Amino acid sequence: MPKDKFFKVIENKIHPNEKLVSTHCCYCGMQCGMNLRVDTTTNKIIGVEPRYDFPVNLGKMCPKGVTAYQQVNHPDRIQRPLIRTDASLKGTAEGFREASWEEALDLIISKFKELQHNYGKDTLSVYSGVSMTNEKCYLTGKFARVALQTRYIDYNGRFCMSSAAAGLNRSLGIDRGSTIPWTDIHQTDCLFLAGSNAAECHPTSMFRIWEVQNRGGYLIVADPRETPLARRADIHLDLRPGTDLALANGIVHLLIKNGHIDEDFIRNHTNGFEETKEVVATFTPEYVSEITGVSVEKIVRAADIFGRAPDAIVMFCRGVEQQAKGTDNVSAYTNMSLVTGKIGRPKSGVATLTGQGNGQGGREHGQKADQLPGYRKLDNPEHVREIACAWGIPAEEMPQKGVSAYEMFQLMKDKTIRSLYLLCSNPVVSAPNLNHVRESLKSLDFMVCCDFYLSESAEYADVVLPVTTWAEDDGTTTNLEGRIIRHRQAQDWFEESKPDWWIQVEIAKRMGRGQFFAHLKSPQDIFNEIRQVSKGGIADYYGVTYEKIDQNNGVFWPCREEGDEGQPHLFLDKKFYHPDGKAKICALPYRPPAEEPDEEYPLRLTTGRVVFHYLSGNQTRRIPFLTDMYPDPLLEVHPKTATLYGIEHDELVTLKTRRGEAQYRVKVIEAIREDTVFVPYHWGKAESINLLTNPALDPYSKMPEFKACAAKIIKHKHGGVRHG
């Protein structure tokens, strides 16, 4: 499509006192292109227009994208810093007073210094998120380690992308969520999507996904629910939650047995085939069917289609990754591409659908407990030296590696951590086992929260700092393809809010560490530092500049030199990123979910999204159109299960697990397994499904098992059917 096909026409049509600012959506990893309408007399964002030149979405937007601009000047925005006056009201929106930036920052600095003086540097912690720009993600890692000098930093990507990262690193030696650009998807012959409700979580992928079928290609979907995506699949593998590993092993078993493997590719470009062959040998369709509940016929047919497809893409998402064996699931599905050699060429490969806006970039720049920028590792002395040198600190001053997100809450409980600096995340809704997490936050001596709304987590803070939204600042994000793109400032900072990077530089200065941050006066300054610091790392951004991003509508990393155009396709030279250049086919024995149904808790609970809300719902639950469409969480139950429990559609019931309980209205629908129930996770307080979810962690990625645990339904004595 020619660039800006309709831009001029639309620009001419809009009001004389308006301008259009080309930017991207703030929500999921698709990072769809959009134009914001800005009133030039008030300098306020007032609307949205499609943007047709961005190749990923070609003007298409989901309902969240269309209404995203409404969060910018929303009446719920925090206008100036808030200081808690009544500690007994922690966990509620009450007990705050407004304060000046000066007063708030003074309080933060004095508390941080006092706590560090009394309990050591590591008593502070930073918990961040990846719905913010690369610049902010990078600076947050540096802020924790250089300004606060603490080892305890981690981020909400632990609940989102860590298993994908760990699995792809193990299999391919690199964690770029997609080995192909999204513009390849509709051209392939067979799409295999596992644990992805793409229609609701990444809707703007759907026109490409349907196009595969329109061209006569196949769509295979593995999901416990008949999602809008699975509804139209050629084969719907309706597996029990938490049994993906068996399914993937079973398909690899059949690919080998039926001779659908690429022996040359396996011999020349992979390791581990023989061990894997041995492990999957026992995964006959009958055995896999017994574990997963999927019929033998469907498993055999899926493997046959995938094996015969000239080109095929394997895609997976949180359904597979948010398990206590998520890393193994990712590697097991990647095995399908590796044994068939359907990777390292256009129209074939693996891709994970990133949940958060900058889920990709945010995990590259050192926000993780064990990671430094450019995917360098804290337990590698050479990597530590490189980054310490770039930051201008002695290597021995670099803090040790910390612990993962959920483990940080445990350290708060036992007072190892006494203070939290929380930004861009709402763990009081998004973490598992919330009763425990809420208690942990209450036990803190001092908590700072940076947000633009008073989120459920901000209600636990002692100081709340108002920050800018995505549309009030410049910066880059890296979308689910690995494409680095530009977000543009469309209006001035709202009231007295400030960008996160400004606040961190200011705190660093006041903590006496200003010399390491003073040169960072704009997002572009920070981006230029990312370029320098990531040079030579796996996620190499050195060759990426703001100008190049503008010219090319995004640049794919790795991009190592200024003349380098970036790499939309990975492994075209069949070189993987392990030291010997080979990919690893992983031998992975099956293990069941951490908690299986039993007599007391006979159902399987799985969680996920609905199309109208994003993550913890802190942003989307405030947008009238979205809340009108889906106001409260619903418990999806199969009609036969509903009959078994004597419950009706729209009845209020209690759902209970070993961690907690909550009440939900029942939605009776055949499009779910009889042994499984589903609740979306976008709601806070008593409606949070994460009160019930299992914090069992994946041993490699430390990702909790959100997607499978044992549960029961308790019918209320007097029913509770809503009338009228």
Next chain:
Amino acid sequence: MGKQVLYIEMDNCIGCRSCLAACTQCGGHDNRNRNYVLDVDPFISRQTIPLMCFHCVNPACARSCPAQAIQIADNGAVLSALVEKCIGCQNCTIACPYGIPKFDEEQNLMYKCDLCYDRTKEGIPPMCASVCPTNTLQWIEEAELEEKRAQIPLANGKWTASHDPDVLEGETNVKISLPGILQGKQKLF
């Protein structure tokens, strides 16, 4: 550029209501959508279908209007009631077999989809089709519609519902392929 039409591929719909959200963003729509999405059988499946104005060639809404307040534009778009002519009788809302025209009590005025006439007259897709992430709603040239029709020949020769003159309001400017259109699709391998 040849004549463009709104074409609906029902089977693609995922129920995201993006078309509704986008409709509220169109100029002068006062945050009210003029299109709808229906759950086909919510107790059974997640199948949804969009319900848009079909912009009938001989529309019942306009035929039934005693004040001639409903104009038909040169591209076939059946427009919202003219403010100066509409008498608020609501004949049009009763006459339309699809339930499209809605009535604004405060303004005493009918409002409905006008196919984003101010956009479509300049070649820009209507808001709903612009944003539709699934290609359920497409703004295509008639030549492309012919190509689609040729790809999927049906025995009765009636590919799109809107070409059967006996159906409800007869011929419409919006074209529809009904669910199941891919059933006869030849697979690649």
